[in-house]
Structures are given as structure tokens and as C-alpha cells.
Amino acid sequence: MALVPAFVKDLPGKPDDAELREVLRDHALLPADRRAELPRNRAAVLRWLETASLPLADLQEAGVLRRGLDAISVTFAGKKAAANTVLRKREVLNHLLELAVEEKVLPSNPLREIKWTPPKSTEAVDPRTVVNPRQAGALLAAVSYVGRSRGPRMMALYACMYYAALRPEEAAGLRRENCQLPDEGWGMLTLEKTRPQANKRYTDSGEAHDERGLKHRAERETRPIPIPPVLVAILREHIKRYGVADDGRLFRTAKGRPYTASAISRIWQEARAIGFGPEQAASPLAARPYDLRHAAVSLWLNIGVPATEVAQRAGHSVEVLQRVYAKCVEGQALQANNKITAALDD
Numbered sequence: 001m002a003l004v005p006a007f008v009k010d011l012p013g014k015p016d017d018a019e020l021r022e023v024l025r026d027h028a029l030l031p032a033d034r035r036a037e038l039p040r041n042r043a044a045v046l047r048w049l050e051t052a053s054l055p056l057a058d059l060q061e062a063g064v065l066r067r068g069l070d071a072i073s074v075t076f077a078g079k080k081a082a083a084n085t086v087l088r089k090r091e092v093l094n095h096l097l098e099l100a101v102e103e104k105v106l107p108s109n110p111l112r113e114i115k116w117t118p119p120k121s122t123e124a125v126d127p128r129t130v131v132n133p134r135q136a137g138a139l140l141a142a143v144s145y146v147g148r149s150r151g152p153r154m155m156a157l158y159a160c161m162y163y164a165a166l167r168p169e170e171a172a173g174l175r176r177e178n179c180q181l182p183d184e185g186w187g188m189l190t191l192e193k194t195r196p197q198a199n200k201r202y203t204d205s206g207e208a209h210d211e212r213g214l215k216h217r218a219e220r221e222t223r224p225i226p227i228p229p230v231l232v233a234i235l236r237e238h239i240k241r242y243g244v245a246d247d248g249r250l251f252r253t254a255k256g257r258p259y260t261a262s263a264i265s266r267i268w269q270e271a272r273a274i275g276f277g278p279e280q281a282a283s284p285l286a287a288r289p290y291d292l293r294h295a296a297v298s299l300w301l302n303i304g305v306p307a308t309e310v311a312q313r314a315g316h317s318v319e320v321l322q323r324v325y326a327k328c329v330e331g332q333a334l335q336a337n338n339k340i341t342a343a344l345d346d
Contacts, residue, residue, distance in 0.1 A: 008059075069114070120329070125328050130291065142274040157259070159234045160266070161296070162292040163234075164225050171251060175247065180233055188225065223312070
């Protein structure tokens with residue numbers, strides 16, 4: 001959406017960028033069988049775009065490519081874009097150019113020759129967002145008080161994100177067959193599918209939640225995650241109270257639909273308002289549901305679970321784990337200071 005308006009000729013009658021993005025989003029980039037007939041004014045925008053679009057060969061010019069890089073470095077509102085967003089969009093551009101080389105449309109990838117300093121991404125987890133076990137328990141309890149049935153029905157989903165460090169899309173894809181829930185002791189979740197949310201106009205199935213394999217895993221590869229008795233009990237109670245969907249999914253609305261990302265976020269914000277005082281509610285502490293996963297991984301690392309085991313459970317590489325959670329491991333500075341003091345005293 002950001003790149004196409006940047007790669008056009010300066011022809012008369014240029015629509016504004018918002019109009020170009022609208023016709024791309026609602027028509028041109030959709031599969032042919034999902035395109036509605038365009039109103040006359042939007043058809044004119046599309047005709048202009050088709051006439052003004054640069055030939056792919058023009059992307060070999062440094063000035064043209066820099067125009068694209070400038071476009072992905074700002075938001076549609078003209079503000080500086082987040083570093084991770086810029087890097088993700090640059091990767092899309094790079095993939096496009098690599099495909100053009102593979103198809104013999106371009107002799108080489110011109111992006112490799114551009115001197116461009118990418119913005120520094122902020123992968124590391126902010127320790128201020130990480131709740132401790134007591135706070136996590138209070139927030140999960142608060143979820144149960146949101147609405148008459150919405151919160152109670154969703155509490156186990158958030159519990160999976162904290163006690164098993166599941167990503168939201170992993171929790172959405174969890175089925176009864178993936179759960180070993182014994183009467184006593186530890187259980188096991190065996191992840192095999194995720195259900196990430198996307199605009200249903202662009203998914204293969206035409207639904208907002210398409211099934212996908214696990215992140216950073218080969219197709220059909222699974223990820224076993226031992227779960228503590230507290231989560232076993234929560235899941236057993238959830239299944240007893242709400243049953244499962246026809247396909248075995250644990251988490252769905254009363255009408256059987258998957259939870260949207262906005263619903264998961266909205267219920268969480270209501271729970272924070274209940275479970276936190278005004279000062280904590282205004283802080284970054286557990287500001288997003290995803291922060292429950294960060295809290296789980298941080299807890300495991302801080303109590304001494306080996307990094308290889310934490311990485312396996314969380315679905316990370318050890319290298320990513322250490323880079324992303326480095327600031328959340330307590331006591332490292334004190335240990336380092338003690339070692340330096342001992343060395344200086346020798």
C-alpha cells in the first residue's frame with residue numbers, strides 16, 4: 001500500500017495517495033473472484049494508476065528505489081514509522097525484487113546496491129510491561145468479572161498465554177486433542193496449528209482466521225509445552241463449562257466464532273481497569289495481552305530454567321530468546337558487579 005503510490009509517473013490528474021490506497025485495498029489487490037464492480041470515480045482512479053505505474057525496470061534506478069524507501073519510512077499520516085514496520089515493508093520490497101530476478105525480469109536485485117541505513121528495531125521486551133505471578137493472577141481473576149459471560153468465557157485463553165507462553169494465534173488454534181489434562185499434576189499442550197487473524201478478503205479460505213503451521217517451524221512440526229497444574233485445572237473447568245467447537249477448538253464466542261484480535265484486546269483493557277489501581281492501569285504494565293507471554297518467558301528465565309528449555313517451550317531460538325528478553329533477567333547487573341569487585345580486589 002505504501003510502495004505503489006511511490007512508484008508512479010508524474011502524470012496529470014493524479015489522485016491523492018489515500019484514493020490510490022483505497023482502490024488497491026478494495027479492488028486491485030483482491031483475488032479476481034472477490035472483486036466488486038468499481039464505482040465510476042474509483043474506476044477512473046484505477047485507470048490512472050494503470051497508466052502511471054512505472055515499469056519494473058525503472059526500479060533499477062537508485063532515485064526511484066529511494067523514493068520507495070522514503071515512502072515506507074513514514075506512516076500514512078506522515079509521521080515517522082516504527083522501526084519494525086519499516087524493516088518489514090523493506091523485506092516485502094526485497095522479496096518482490098528477488099522474485100523479479102528469479103523470473104528474469106531484472107538482471108539483479110538493485111536494493112542490494114542502495115546505501116541505506118535501516119532504523120534500529122526495538123525487539124527487546126520492556127521490563128516495565130512484565131507482571132509478576134501475583135499480578136498475573138489478579139488480572140486473570142479480573143477477566144472473570146468483565147461482562148456477564150464474555151470475560152469468564154475468555155479467561156482460560158489469557159491463562160494459556162501466561163502459564164504456557166502461547167501466542168494469541170496459538171491459543172486460538174488450540175484443540176481438545178492437543179491437551180493432556182490429567183486429574184493431578186502437570187499436563188501437556190502439543191501445538192500443531194495456529195489461527196492468525198487477517199483481512200478475510202485476502203485469506204485463502206475467505207475467513208478472517210486461516211489455519212497455519214507454527215511460527216518458526218516446518219510444516220506439520222509440533223511443539224510440546226508442559227503446563228502446570230493451575231493451568232490444567234483452568235482448562236478442565238473451561239471445557240466442562242463451555243465444551244468445545246465442532247472441530248475441537250477450545251476458544252470461541254457463544255456463537256462459535258473465533259475471537260477477533262480487537263475483542264481480545266478490549267476485554268483485556270477492561271480487566272486491567274478492574275484488576276489494577278489507577279496508577280498501574282495508566283502504566284505500561286501488562287498493557288497488551290501479548291505481555292502475558294513476555295511475563296511467562298521472563299519468569300522462566302529468572303527462576304533458572306535453562307535457556308534451551310525456555311526457547312523450546314516458547315517457540316524461539318536461544319539466540320532470539322537472549323536478545324529479546326535480556327533486559328528482563330534480574331540479578332545480572334549485581335552478579336556482574338560482584339565479579340568485577342572480586343577481580344579488582346585480587
